[in-house]
Amino acid sequence: MEQMLATPADAGNILKLYELRTEALMRKAREWVIFEFKPKTAEEYFAVADNYADPHNAYLRQVVSYWEMAAALVLHGAVSADLFFDCNGEGLYLLAKFAPFLEAVRKKSPVFLIKTSELVNRFSGAAQKYEMIRKRIEAQSQKK
Numbered sequence: 001m002e003q004m005l006a007t008p009a010d011a012g013n014i015l016k017l018y019e020l021r022t023e024a025l026m027r028k029a030r031e032w033v034i035f036e037f038k039p040k041t042a043e044e045y046f047a048v049a050d051n052y053a054d055p056h057n058a059y060l061r062q063v064v065s066y067w068e069m070a071a072a073l074v075l076h077g078a079v080s081a082d083l084f085f086d087c088n089g090e091g092l093y094l095l096a097k098f099a100p101f102l103e104a105v106r107k108k109s110p111v112f113l114i115k116t117s118e119l120v121n122r123f124s125g126a127a128q129k130y131e132m133i134r135k136r137i138e139a140q141s142q143k144k
Contacts (some may be wrong), residue, residue: 006080011075013079014087017070021090024064029059034093040105064113067091071115075122085125089133091116092126096134 020026037043037056048054049061071080071091095116098105105112119126 006083010080010083014074014083017073017079017088020066026062029062030090032033032056032059033063034097037062038097039101041107045098045101045105051112064094066116067094068115071119074119075115081119081123082125085123089129092130093122093133093137095120095135098132099134119142 009030021030037048037060039048051057067090070084070088073082074084080083088144095102095113098113102113106114121127
């Protein structure tokens with residue numbers, strides 16, 4: 001990918017994305033999805049994702065849809081890809097977290113993290129960061 005300078009509008013968009021991430025409910029949802037939700041299979045994922053009575057269902061939908069929206073902004077050129085990857089990794093973390101059973105999830109939900117996957121496929125910076133995160137998650141899971 002050709003390196004391009006980010007614009008002031010890109011910086012404003014990155015700051016707005018950050019601001020949205022720090023909203024109280026979003027912060028709580030992110031904490032649950034990242035640190036507490038530990039599915040090992042698609043069935044465990046869908047036990048929450050398909051259960052609207054589960055109070056964590058909304059957290060999962062909020063976090064996944066947020067990062068898919070952010071990825072779409074990059075893919076459509078509204079935010080500089082280089083600047084985005086310099087400032088964000090959580091969406092890539094989610095993709096790596098669910099990677100072991102991503103194919104099984106997509107059999108039922110074909111667009112699950114599809115925009116985030118497209119970032120990894122389209123941008124070398126995303127691919128490199130994703131691979132680093134994936135290896136870190138793999139190493140952590142082997143320690144347990």
